[in-house]
Amino acid sequence: MCLFLTHVDNNCSINNKIISDVFSENGLGVSYSHSHICALKNSSVIMNCTYTYPTGHQIKKVFWAKNPVKGEVHPDLSEDPEYSQRLQYLGDKQQNCTIRLSHVTQKDAHVYCFRFITDKPDGIWIGRPGVTLTVTDLQVESPERVTEGDSVRLTCKSSCALTDGATFIWYRNSQLLTKGTTENKLILSQVRREDKGNYKCAVHGHNHTSTTVYLNVTYPPKSVSVSISPSGEIVEGDSVTLSCSSDSNPPAEISWFKGRTFVGSGKIYSISKISSDHSGEYKCKSINEHGEKYSAAVTLNVMYPPRSVAVSIIHYCQFWEGGSVTLMCSSDSNPPALNFSWFKENQSSAVGSGQSFSALQSGRFYCEAHNQHGSQRSGVVTVIVKGQINICP
Structure with a gap:
């Protein structure tokens, strides 16, 4: 009036x-x-x-x-x-x-x-x-940072009390969160990490919205995992990258372990010119101020061609009409060598196959081990077969 x-x-x-x-x-x-x-x-x-x-x-x-x-x-x-x-x-x-x-x-x-x-x-x-x-304008008042599990209150503020009976609407990341309430407060009880985002308020019936406020929800590491690149077969000499992913806020610090041995830090762990010595189980640890979590272990299985190929005498036998010497070919390889060839020195063609070989004549012999990644021959061994009239044990 x-x-x-x-x-x-x-x-x-x-x-x-x-x-x-x-x-x-x-x-x-x-x-x-x-x-x-x-x-x-x-x-x-x-x-x-x-x-x-x-x-x-x-x-x-x-x-x-x-x-x-x-x-x-x-x-x-x-x-x-x-x-x-x-x-x-x-x-x-x-x-x-x-x-x-x-x-x-x-x-x-x-x-x-x-x-x-x-x-x-x-x-x-x-x-x-x-x-x-x-x-008046609208502004959202909220805490700068909250921890997962806290109860949070956001307030839609104006410089004066709106004359019309205001009904408030809330948005998160531009998506409607509430349809309308006469209360100018939004209560988030037991806040979750999914609640983080940009919040703004409005008054029902008006297009104008408040300025946006980011609600930062902090939480310990979760969903920690390791990925390997390349993801297929790893062969000695390749370059390999292990990546640790972690969902955490604030961002976590990452440590790498081979078995129980610390081998590096950072989100990426790279190995150039990988060797068989790098084979083993790897895992990462993600840690921030709210907690820590280990990933499941992943196995690096490094493939390589045969090496350290050697011949050994495993059995000596004498017959009525002569004798024989059984030779065994051994090698270090991944996957294990399954194909073996035997050669007599100065002969171009193989004289036998298989991991063991029985030499019926004296001579100088060597073996060659094979897998899908390559082959290697052993050194030469001298075999002397004696002709005696004895019986093999």
């Missing part, structure tokens, strides 16, 4: 009169539904207003002005370029003086008063003190 109606004469002199007296005596008055309005930025504001004037007066002009000052002329806002496209008079020239102001911003925070002019010489009037408009 406006408590004063100010009469302005043609020379802009001002006389204040108490409405209750003037109304009862002269039938003059301006009434506002709200003396203070708190509106959301970019919203539309309706200032409900009614007025009365004495019998015998005829309304010539009705309009609104802002920030009325004694002794000054108050321009019609509908003729102001800043308002002309946004201000709509919803009233009439009888008793309704309601207006709508659209797309309000902080620059629209003023005192607004209704004015009317009648056909009488002293019929220039302004309703004081008018409507004080405050324009």
